[in-house]
Amino acid sequence: MSMHPLKTSFAVTAIVCAFGVQAADRTVIQNKGSDTLVNVAQAWAEEYQNVDSNVAIAVSGGGSGTGIAAMINGTVDIANASRSMKEKEVKTAKSMGQNPIEHVVGYDALAVFVHGDNPNGTLSIEQMAQIFGRGGKSTAWSDVGAKVPGCGSDEIVVVSRQNNSGTYAYFRKAVLGAAAKKGVISKGSFRMGTLDMHGSKDVVDLVEKTPCAIGYSGLAYATDHVKMACISQETGGSCVSPSVKTASDRSYPIARPLFMYTNGEPQGEIKKYMDWILSDVGQCILVKKGYAPARDVSCG
Amino acid sequence: MEMFSESLLNKKNKRIQSLYRSLFMMMTLLLILPVLVILSTLIYKGGSIISVDFLLTDPINGMTAGGIFPALFGTVWIVTVALIASVPLGVAAAIYLSEYAGDNWFTRAINLAIINLAGVPSIVHALFGVGAFVIFFGFGTSILSASLTLAIMTLPVVIVATKESLEAVPIAFREACWNMGATRWQTIRRVVLPNAVSGILTGVILEVSRTTGETAPIMFTGAAFFLPFLPQSVFDQTMAMSLHLFVVSTQVPNVPDALPYGVALVLIAMVLIMNSISIAFRMHLRGKKKW
Numbered sequence: 125m126s127m128h129p130l131k132t133s134f135a136v137t138a139i140v141c142a143f144g145v146q147a148a149d150r151t152v153i154q155n156k157g158s159d160t161l162v163n164v165a166q167a168w169a170e171e172y173q174n175v176d177s178n179v180a181i182a183v184s185g186g187g188s189g190t191g192i193a194a195m196i197n198g199t200v201d202i203a204n205a206s207r208s209m210k211e212k213e214v215k216t217a218k219s220m221g222q223n224p225i226e227h228v229v230g231y232d233a234l235a236v237f238v239h240g241d242n243p244n245g246t247l248s249i250e251q252m253a254q255i256f257g258r259g260g261k262s263t264a265w266s267d268v269g270a271k272v273p274g275c276g277s278d279e280i281v282v283v284s285r286q287n288n289s290g291t292y293a294y295f296r297k298a299v300l301g302a303a304a305k306k307g308v309i310s311k312g313s314f315r316m317g318t319l320d321m322h323g324s325k326d327v328v329d330l331v332e333k334t335p336c337a338i339g340y341s342g343l344a345y346a347t348d349h350v351k352m353a354c355i356s357q358e359t360g361g362s363c364v365s366p367s368v369k370t371a372s373d374r375s376y377p378i379a380r381p382l383f384m385y386t387n388g389e390p391q392g393e394i395k396k397y398m399d400w401i402l403s404d405v406g407q408c409i410l411v412k413k414g415y416a417p418a419r420d421v422s423c424g
Numbered sequence: 425m426e427m428f429s430e431s432l433l434n435k436k437n438k439r440i441q442s443l444y445r446s447l448f449m450m451m452t453l454l455l456i457l458p459v460l461v462i463l464s465t466l467i468y469k470g471g472s473i474i475s476v477d478f479l480l481t482d483p484i485n486g487m488t489a490g491g492i493f494p495a496l497f498g499t500v501w502i503v504t505v506a507l508i509a510s511v512p513l514g515v516a517a518a519i520y521l522s523e524y525a526g527d528n529w530f531t532r533a534i535n536l537a538i539i540n541l542a543g544v545p546s547i548v549h550a551l552f553g554v555g556a557f558v559i560f561f562g563f564g565t566s567i568l569s570a571s572l573t574l575a576i577m578t579l580p581v582v583i584v585a586t587k588e589s590l591e592a593v594p595i596a597f598r599e600a601c602w603n604m605g606a607t608r609w610q611t612i613r614r615v616v617l618p619n620a621v622s623g624i625l626t627g628v629i630l631e632v633s634r635t636t637g638e639t640a641p642i643m644f645t646g647a648a649f650f651l652p653f654l655p656q657s658v659f660d661q662t663m664a665m666s667l668h669l670f671v672v673s674t675q676v677p678n679v680p681d682a683l684p685y686g687v688a689l690v691l692i693a694m695v696l697i698m699n700s701i702s703i704a705f706r707m708h709l710r711g712k713k714k715w
Binding site: 183345 | 661678
């Protein structure tokens, strides 16, 4: 038998090109970034097909840092981020010819998760800093006055996120940074030896299975099998539980804005999509996913 | 008669012989064990979700329900384009190295480079793909970028397998041809290649399996978390099975347990089916071998 590898590959290439030529006049919007936002971005993209079938939204995750880097490189139309772009990042983007414009698309309550059997239901910013912060004094559950069933070692397993995560950056600033300013811990950084997970869901999954664990993640990732701590500013003060409502009215102490960045003021299809996201329909999808809306909306 | 009966030493040697035999057999069985455990777990936990609908519909409800068609379709695209790019290139390089190149420092350097290329971690290939194809060549995050990245990653597999199968064709075949007045190229085309096809296919099989399963190289170059349409050209992004498995098992909350197992099962089945087809084809060709 004689083989003609070249002929075969030319034939297949021709087929592929034929496919290529008939590509429809469809607009593709590239949307990439924050793992906190990725599921709501996916829900928006899924629903937007029914709004305008000629526009397709390609959604990718990877973390806020990934989205912002892609915005700087000019490889996305909309970057998702659960933190603001740093001044340095904006400067780099401008030097690369991009002009990132920030849009607040919602708010996220950062929930602190413990195992379902953990009796400790309230935590103050100071207590969390002692647990998560470098130089913090709480390394055992008994240090915060709790006895956790199933956690024989009493040692707290501290679950955190990888350092290009916007959730990581926000927790460090809002909890550890705030506590460091008050002098509770010496530095506003995480302690050594935390378990750094690569996704919001991973944190919840791990805490769910580990009685000794404590971790933080977006409220939207909560499941019925973990417990969310009620958070107070001062130890012994009144505490607020994370919910869409307490994030919306800003009474929950650790809620943060969620951003989408566009290159310049949005135009054409991108503008239509951004407007739809901020419309009642778009915002209600966000609420349904467990986030707080960017403005007041009433969803059925 | 006495001299032919078993001595104590014979008995001892026999015992040792059967001991080693069963030891090695147990090692072999131990190797198969993980495969069996993986397959049976996947079938047990994910088998219930597999249906024609699962294979042929889009994911819905935030990817917690519905099917996996866009990912399945995307993987076929990525693998096909990667094969188109790497097989001709790899086979051509192998023909040069085995049939034309002399044994000198230059050839040895190329061979060394190929072996080293095979050892580069996939995440490094991924980042190279982002720099080269996505940004420098301006292909964007697309099937083309993802497939070219995979093609470069799997090129050594194709080259090494092809080279070995070409070298396995007896030198006497070539000499006979040359003596008849055939040129090198005529010899390669009419005699060497047809006799080496089965070995080349082995390389292609290995490449297909590896390309189907890789996640890192496509994550940054062409595969999307979610895409509400099927790719229509190589410049489109796509969903892919391997990334979809990663996404539904680590990124999306409230996914039913069976879903990630089902996706994994389909992914493995794809590789197994493609492998079986190629193996059958290869055996058919091998039957025609002339030596």
